Amino acid sequence: MLQAMITAEVGDDIMGEDPTVNRLERSVADMFGHEAAVFACSGTQSNQMGVRVHCLPGDELLINETGHISNFEGGAAAALSGVTVRTIVAADGLLDVDVLEGKIRVNDQHYSRTRLVCLENTTNLGGGHVYSLDHLQRVSDWATTNGLKRHLDGARLFNAIVAGGYSAADIGKCFDTISICFSKGLGCPMGSILVGSRDDIARARRIRKLFGGALRQSGIVAAAAIYALENNVARLKDDHANASQLATGLASIQGIRIDVERVKSNLVFFEIEAGLGLAIQLAGALKEQGVLIGPMGGQRMRAVTHLDVTTANIAKTIEVIRHCIGQGFADRPLVGSGPYSK
Ligand SMILES: Cc1ncc(COP(=O)(O)O)c(C=O)c1O
Missing domain, CATH: 3.40.640.10 (Type I PLP-dependent aspartate aminotransferase-like (Major domain))
Structure with missing residues (x-):
């Protein structure tokens, strides 16, 4: 390009x-x-x-x-x-x-x-x-x-x-x-x-x-x-496959709610259980591990797959999320950027 x-x-x-x-x-x-x-x-x-x-x-x-x-x-x-x-x-x-x-x-x-x-x-x-x-x-x-x-x-x-x-x-x-x-x-x-x-x-x-x-x-x-x-058009199907893989992986993590069937393209929306902390706090913890996922307000998060995200990155992302949830993140500061950070 x-x-x-x-x-x-x-x-x-x-x-x-x-x-x-x-x-x-x-x-x-x-x-x-x-x-x-x-x-x-x-x-x-x-x-x-x-x-x-x-x-x-x-x-x-x-x-x-x-x-x-x-x-x-x-x-x-x-x-x-x-x-x-x-x-x-x-x-x-x-x-x-x-x-x-x-x-x-x-x-x-x-x-x-x-x-x-x-x-x-x-x-x-x-x-x-x-x-x-x-x-x-x-x-x-x-x-x-x-x-x-x-x-x-x-x-x-x-x-x-x-x-x-x-x-x-x-x-x-x-x-x-x-x-x-x-x-x-x-x-x-x-x-x-x-x-x-x-x-x-x-x-x-x-x-x-x-x-x-x-x-x-x-x-x-x-x-x-x-x-x-x-x-870059035909390869968008790879992003969709990666999104499905991410959704399936997220569904296996305790504390995350996602309906895998509802992931239709390259956007993966999911929710973290209320007792665990806020999306903005998890986003902060993930960012430190090199995983950028958008907090969408409250418990909701949005992950996006695109041409810079490989299938190997997806597997790593699932493990990083599992790790951060396992460690706990509710004590993290309420800071972040973007329209949905609060
Ligand atoms: C559905 C939709 N429309 C329009 C836009 C605006 O695009 P831009 O950020 O290039 O102004 C976006 C950006 O995310 C979008 O998601």
């Missing part, structure tokens, strides 16, 4: 003159069967470009209560676009027609205009769950019938594609805009992309500029993304 970055042909992307960025945008748009795509700095930026493309100030979007757009983007929908977020409670971070029915507001001056439905695939805080294609099509049809736009937060979309057994083109048909991350499981240092219609992406380009995300010789990072798409 570094070699691809070093040798990338570059130009001024803000003038549309970076051949590597242009190649990336064209190939991802084609892959998803959409007309156009625009490179972005981060998943937050490409999601928020999608929100702004579809919504006017005062509009409302519908999203699962666990959604990244509603929880972890600094209130950007409100701050950058004047959009209100209506969160819906539904299991596993997924949304289906039964919970969406009745959530579209009447067209009346008292109400915000319900404009957009946002799905996440795979779900992050929802637990790494993967939509089936039928499920996506059902929600997509419902949204279209009801005059809503459809945005997919696909930060880990290639994990979903590998685990779900569908194609990028299948997914493309279900959404007006899709945001995809090249960092995370695909292993790039940075970068995301938004795909959609020619008109929507032309507007997204203006919005990207407005949000400070229009870059110059960004071919250096687009080259990493092209490399990742060619080399």
Whole structure:
């Protein structure tokens, strides 16, 4: 990947003159069967470009209560676009027609205009769950019938594609805009992309500029993304196998609660029994042993497998966790970083 970055042909992307960025945008748009795509700095930026493309100030979007757009983007929908977020409670971070029915507001001056439905695939805080294609099509049809736009937060979309057994083109048909991350499981240092219609992406380009995300010789990072798409997608199944192995190992440790069957991709959520201490305390103990696992508040933890984690690392991780729980960690300080540390 570094070699691809070093040798990338570059130009001024803000003038549309970076051949590597242009190649990336064209190939991802084609892959998803959409007309156009625009490179972005981060998943937050490409999601928020999608929100702004579809919504006017005062509009409302519908999203699962666990959604990244509603929880972890600094209130950007409100701050950058004047959009209100209506969160819906539904299991596993997924949304289906039964919970969406009745959530579209009447067209009346008292109400915000319900404009957009946002799905996440795979779900992050929802637990790494993967939509089936039928499920996506059902929600997509419902949204279209009801005059809503459809945005997919696909930060880990290639994990979903590998685990779900569908194609990028299948997914493309279900959404007006899709945001995809090249960092995370695909292993790039940075970068995301938004795909959609020619008109929507032309507007997204203006919005990207407005949000400070229009870059110059960004071919250096687009080259990493092209490399990742060619080399790092098929291997995501290894991350999923490692996640299952980790889950099975965790299930054998006394004091940990996990449902192995619910691990569907590269995210492994588990809970430590209340009497043992808090997740943030265990995370501190594990960090000292070189194992980084995120405390998610209270007893809940999230482990992520990715291309820098080997099967041997998984076996070691299970033993380190077993050891730390055996030693006890309840007397450790309540310090840590990240949004869920308390
Ligand atoms: C589901 C989801 N969407 C969007 C993002 C945002 O990506 P970034 O951190 O690149 O802004 C993340 C990051 O973890 C995510 O998990």
